[in-house]
Amino acid sequence: MSIDRRNFFKVLGVTGAGLALGKQAQAEPAGEEVTEFKAILYDSTRCVGCQSCEFSCAEVHNLPEPEDFPEVGVLRKTNEKRRTVVNAYDTSKGEVYVKRQCMHCNQPACGAACLTQAMLKTKEGPVIWRENKCMGCRYCMISCPFDVPKFEYNSPNPKITKCNMCFERQQEGQLPACVENCPAEALMFGTRRELIAEARRRIVENPDAYYPHIYGENEAGGTSFLYLSPVPFEEIGFRTNIQNASYPALTKGFLYSVPAVFVLVPSVLLGIHKATKSNLDKNSNHD
């Protein structure tokens, strides 16, 4: 396997944004509550393509019920009226179903893009969108490497729509609707750490059934939606050119240069101004 325990901790440690891991938790001051990112593990070897997740998602979020169904050769996409879709792919190991929705990145590009913090990575793990903060600039859509956020173009008061991992249900102690209603147990909810361990266990115990990679463990700096597949991920429609570093890191250099520019440029300009002034003063009296 390409990822060992140490690497796994390193990734979590780098990208965890203040989350404390088991070992580090002992070093935390007593009394401070420790929260780990919640995540969902999706095992496409178990998925039967029944669309229960789609129907329950539509019901919980008051969206229209899906009218089409997974079909090989047809790429169904999420849009402003559906936040999750199941697609069928013809692969080297037969027909495989894949559920798609927001990946809930550990360091989401949409969240770093958002200038009003409307797109927010909660400390519990889900990436949520807050209507009262959003300007509707759609920079989150530009930045998301998975093309997840969708926009209600035909509304005068549009919303950005995407899977929020049923954040409001999680707050009440309930499971995300898709997880709760999956009859095949293809979806599993838990802390991200537990789920990565579980995914590893499945791969190790049944190496013939799985392609040995957990999509989302490192992609885009790690995501809170983790995928297992029987075949390489490009066969089931995943983008494999996603970088392993987090996307917000790409703007870090620029953002770090801003304070430097703010100090240096005015000083240089003022310096030039003074330098040229003393030269000119001698012969500019005629003005």
Add this chain to the structure above:
Amino acid sequence: MTSSAFPLKKEKKSIGRFLLDELKPRGKWLTPFNIISIPVMLVGAAIIVIRFINGIGAVSNVTQDIPWGVWKGFNVITGVAFAGGAYILTFVVYVLKVDKFHSIVRVTVLNGFLAYVFYAGALVLDLGKPWNIFNPIIGNNFGANSVLFLVAWHFLLYIVAQAIEFSPAVAEWLNARRAHKILSGLTLGAVIFGITLSTLHQSGLGALFLMAKEKIHPLWYSEFIPLLFLMSSVFAGLSMVIFEGSISERVFADQITSENKKQRKDIILILSRICAFSMFVYLFMQILVFAHGHRWAYINTPMGYWFLLEMLGFVVVPMLLFLLSFKRANIRWAKVAAVLTIVGIILNRLNVSIIAFRWDAAVHYVPSWMEIVVAVSIVFVEIWIFRWVINRMPVLRESPSWANNKHA
């Protein structure tokens, strides 16, 4: 307003009447420009009403994959590049103190100021929830790690800086001598602040696309987009100064003194030299990025030809024309080069923000006629205001004698 017992109020009233008089149009009504622009602006206004009633999708072709259309790609991102002339010229005139450019600095600042005001306006049209536009400015909603947050703040502050830079002209128009003195004193501070903000947001507009790493065609994406945007804003802005200057020279010929007219040729020749050199630097940076990114593999594709057209046709050719114009002291070539450069900058900005953005998407974005009408209307409204100001304030013409500044 009704009572004239207080002298202060009386004075206010006369200012009010003065402003009312100034609001009235001057000169001929049925000029070709008016005949074209008035219907376009009326249709544009109607489309904007539809947009706010039925949503952006009712008038625009933007998709879920390509969420930014011409309003952002052309009006905001391209328009700001053309407004770059203001920070370059204020640097030359107020920091380096090259007196030669005094006669064109005010009109360039006006142009830049209006460009920012109207392109911010275009942004409002494109926002889904424009009533939340003040969220990043006030309240506790600071998305401080967002590039767009910085760009938004820099836009706002730069509009203020440019307003201060231009304010002495307003004071001269209103005959407000004391205000003129105070405002003129603020110019240098505003200029230095403004140049700093400009370097940051010209590059910031490029930095907006840094996170779209796999979504922009590799010939246009690199981690150096911010630097390329900054560098190209130099010759984009100056080409616009040359272009706008050669039109103003004819349209507002009566306002320009004969002395300034003589200077203009000299100014254009120097500007064309700055353009040529900055284009050379830009080209060199592009070549470095090209070689560094091993981009040869992409050249023999349709997107590769499109890239070559942008680089050769609209950077190399105008660069050579600018050099030619300088060598031969012939400003006609500079004007041709300026127009080519402007086309090239439009191409470049639209390539990064729209054409090469999700070039692999199943459905390509082509702007609707309504989007284009609105985009053009915004430019027309800006030109109308520009003309209104030029005809009233001492922008091209000389300042009144009491304002004894060189042209601050």
